[in-house]
Each structure stands twice: as C-alpha cells, then as structure tokens.
Amino acid sequence: MSSPSSRLSLSQIKARRLTYLVFATITLLVLGLIYAWSIFATPIGKQFPAYKGLLSQVFQVSMFVFCLIAIPGSQIVKRVSAKVAIVVAALLLAVGFIATPLTAGLGAWALFLFYGVFAAAGCGIAYNAIIALVNPWWPDKVGLCSGVQMMGFGVSSLVFGSAANALFPLIGWQTVCYIVAVLGFVLMLLLAVLVKPAPADIASRLGLAGAASATTATATQRQNILSAKTFWFYFIWATVLVTCGLAVIPTASQGAQAMGADAGFGALLVGLVSTMNGLARIINGALFDRIGLTPVMVIGAIVSIVTMAGSALAFALHLAPCYVVCAILVAFSYGGVPVMASAFARARFDAADFAKNLSIANCVIAVAALLNIILTALLGSAAGANAALVFAILAVLAVLALLVVLPFAKIYKSDLARIAEEME
Numbered sequence: 001m002s003s004p005s006s007r008l009s010l011s012q013i014k015a016r017r018l019t020y021l022v023f024a025t026i027t028l029l030v031l032g033l034i035y036a037w038s039i040f041a042t043p044i045g046k047q048f049p050a051y052k053g054l055l056s057q058v059f060q061v062s063m064f065v066f067c068l069i070a071i072p073g074s075q076i077v078k079r080v081s082a083k084v085a086i087v088v089a090a091l092l093l094a095v096g097f098i099a100t101p102l103t104a105g106l107g108a109w110a111l112f113l114f115y116g117v118f119a120a121a122g123c124g125i126a127y128n129a130i131i132a133l134v135n136p137w138w139p140d141k142v143g144l145c146s147g148v149q150m151m152g153f154g155v156s157s158l159v160f161g162s163a164a165n166a167l168f169p170l171i172g173w174q175t176v177c178y179i180v181a182v183l184g185f186v187l188m189l190l191l192a193v194l195v196k197p198a199p200a201d202i203a204s205r206l207g208l209a210g211a212a213s214a215t216t217a218t219a220t221q222r223q224n225i226l227s228a229k230t231f232w233f234y235f236i237w238a239t240v241l242v243t244c245g246l247a248v249i250p251t252a253s254q255g256a257q258a259m260g261a262d263a264g265f266g267a268l269l270v271g272l273v274s275t276m277n278g279l280a281r282i283i284n285g286a287l288f289d290r291i292g293l294t295p296v297m298v299i300g301a302i303v304s305i306v307t308m309a310g311s312a313l314a315f316a317l318h319l320a321p322c323y324v325v326c327a328i329l330v331a332f333s334y335g336g337v338p339v340m341a342s343a344f345a346r347a348r349f350d351a352a353d354f355a356k357n358l359s360i361a362n363c364v365i366a367v368a369a370l371l372n373i374i375l376t377a378l379l380g381s382a383a384g385a386n387a388a389l390v391f392a393i394l395a396v397l398a399v400l401a402l403l404v405v406l407p408f409a410k411i412y413k414s415d416l417a418r419i420a421e422e423m424e
Contacts, residue, residue: 243367
C-alpha cells in the first residue's frame with residue numbers, strides 16, 4: 001500500500017518541502033537557545049555568586065553532551081523513526097529548562113545536570129532527527145537545505161537570546177526558562193505530528209539525473225564512516241575550525257571589553273557574531289551545492305588561519321578593531337562546519353545511515369570543547385592575559401586544517417568516482 005507522500009503531485013511535493021523547511025527552521029531557531037548560555041549565565045551568576053567560576057564550564061559540558069547524545073539518538077531515528085526521536089527530545093528539553101530554575105539554588109551541579117545534560121540532550125537528539133526528517137525532501141539542494149535549517153540554530157542567540165535578555169528584568173530568568181520549555185516542547189510535538197517522511201522516489205520525481213540508481217546505496221556508500229579515510233581527514237579539519245570558533249564565541253563580549261569596549265558594545269559584538277554564524281550556514285551550504293565540498297573546506301581553513309593570527313596580533317598590540325573583525329569572521333568558518341557535516345554525510349555515505357553518520361561527524365564539537373577546556377586550564381581564557389598565545393596556537397592548528405584538505409581532496413574524489421561507477 002502506497003504512503004500518502006508517494007501519491008503527491010510534483011507541485012504538492014515542492015509546496016510541502018518548502019513548508020517543512022520553514023517549520024524545521026523555526027523549531028531549530030528555538031532549540032538554538034542552547035548556544036545562549038552566556039545570556040542565562042549573567043543573571044544566574046548575580047543570583048548565585050558562588051557559581052561564577054563554574055558557569056563557563058556549563059556551556060562546554062552542554063556542547064559535549066549535545067554531540068555525544070546524538071549517537072544513541074540516531075539509533076532511535078534508524079530503528080524506530082525520526083518522529084519518535086523528536087518526541088523523546090521534546091521531553092528531555094522540557095525537563096531540562098523547567099528543572100534548571102527549580103533546582104538552581106541546590107548547587108551548581110543542578111546547572112550541569114539539567115541544562116548541561118537534559119536540555120543539551122534534547123537539543124542534540126532533535127537537531128539530528130529534524131535534519132534527517134527534512135533533508136530527504138531536498139535531494140537537489142542538500143547544502144542549501146542544511147544551511148537554512150542550521151541558520152535558524154545559529155542565529156537563535158541573537159533573535160531569542162536578545163528577547164530573553166530583555167525579559168529578565170521584567171519576569172526573571174526562571175520564567176524565561178519555563179517559556180522556552182513550553183515553546184520548544186510544543187513546536188517539536190507539532191513538527192513530529194505534521195512533517196511526513198519524503199517519498200522514497202522523490203529524486204526521480206524531481207527529475208534529477210541519476211535518480212533511478214540513487215535509490216539503492218552502493219557498496220562504497222555502505223562503508224562504515226569510521227573506517228573511511230576521508231572521514232578522519234574531514235574530522236581533523238572540522239575539529240580545528242570548531243575549536244577556533246568555540247574559543248571566540250563564548251568570550252567575544254569579554255574580549256571586546258578587554259580591548260576597552262563597554263558592556264553594550266560587547267553585547268552588540270555577540271549579536272554580530274551570532275548573525276555571521278547564521279548567515280555562514282546558508283552561504284556555505286549554497287557554496288557546497290555550486291562548487292563542492294573541497295573548495296568550501298579550503299575557504300574555511302584559510303578564514304580560520306587569518307582570524308586566529310589576526311586575533312593574536314590584536315591582543316599583542318591592543319588592536320580593538322582587528323579583534324572585532326576577526327571575531328565576526330571566525331563565525332563564518334565555524335558556521336560552515338555543521339553544514340558540511342550534513343553535506344558530507346549525505347554525499348559520501350548511505351542515506352539510510354544519515355542520522356548516525358551526522359551524529360558521528362558532529363562529535364567534532366565535543367572534541368573541540370574538550371580542547372578548549374584544556375587550553376583554558378593551561379593558559380586561561382581566550383579573552384584573558386594569555387589570549388595572544390592562545391590565538392597563536394590556534395593559528396598553527398588552522399594551518400594543519402588547511403594541510404589535511406590536500407589528502408582529503410584526493411581520496412574524496414576517488415571515493416565519489418567509485419560510487420558513480422557502482423551506480424552504472
């Protein structure tokens with residue numbers, strides 16, 4: 001018996017996939033508040049001064065959990081359905097954002113547990129499941145589809161984060177957490193109910209070249225992602241770019257203030273970085289569709305080299321404008337990584353394992369968060385007294401990211417050629 005999606009006309013497919021993309025982007029816009037921890041941390045730190053030394057680590061823990069939980073979450077997508085995974089994520093998110101304000105007074109451990117684990121777990125599972133549910137509707141524009149959805153996730157701290165910050169003096173950070181819990185829960189439930197899986201033959205119905213043979217994965221595409229050489233070169237590249245981004249994004253305001261800016265400009269810089277983070281996802285996705293993965297990786301590595309070296313120079317010579325420009329631009333290379341993870345996982349490997357492969361590729365965020373924790377422990381914050389040295393080290397790592405693109409490009413080209421031969 002055919003599914004409702006399989007009976008759709010071409011015009012209905014185009015209308016439905018656009019609607020689903022908009023709905024998914026709005027939902028991810030709310031879920032992206034996991035990145036806005038610094039906004040919540042300010043009032044929490046004022047209410048609980050004893051927690052101040054630990055608050056920055058809550059964000060790193062949340063990023064670590066966000067990545068790792070997506071791996072078991074991907075098994076729910078594969079073995080049950082993306083819809084069930086989204087419902088599970090909705091429950092975890094609601095528990096996290098409701099329990100955080102209710103238990104914050106009991107100790108800093110509550111922030112790590114309910115925000116750093118529960119809320120982050122809900123976001124991590126939903127992130128992969130939503131993309132896995134919506135991306136198959138766009139086989140012709142994988143990069144752009146991923147970029148638009150992830151744009152919502154990236155600019156969340158600017159859109160909703162700014163609104164939340166304005167509401168804190170009026171209703172308190174606790175009530176804002178409750179609102180986020182309810183809004184995120186309702187949106188995810190609606191998405192799970194309303195968004196349907198794409199027809200299995202959607203590529204051929206859209207008239208895409210090679211669509212008839214693309215419905216079945218080839219032997220090369222079915223290769224385990226962890227055994228593919230291309231993945232490990234990609235992993236190194238992505239880890240370095242995310243490490244550079246995570247060094248700047250949580251400390252951009254403090255870095256600007258260390259250069260002599262006031263708190264108002266620091267907040268503005270956070271918004272500009274968030275905006276670039278969001279725009280970068282669309283731009284990088286569109287670039288992938290037009291010029292391919294390898295050129296985008298080269299561009300991202302070069303941007304990281306320039307911005308990290310520029311930031312080191314800015315702190316060494318106290319060049320505030322240089323730091324501001326670099327902080328904004330590094331979000332371009334950082335924002336491109338999650339989009340490339342999605343594009344790489346779908347272009348190189350079996351679509352049936354997309355959720356699992358995407359969750360593994362996104363583990364770069366966990367590794368990058370760990371590297372930042374180590375750097376902070378050894379040298380201090382990227383906005384502190386040793387900031388110039390921190391950024392100089394990151395600039396060297398960024399050169400490594402550029403160098404690994406060379407072997408990646410050779411092996412990736414060979415893999416794609418083999419896949420094309422197997423499809424004939």
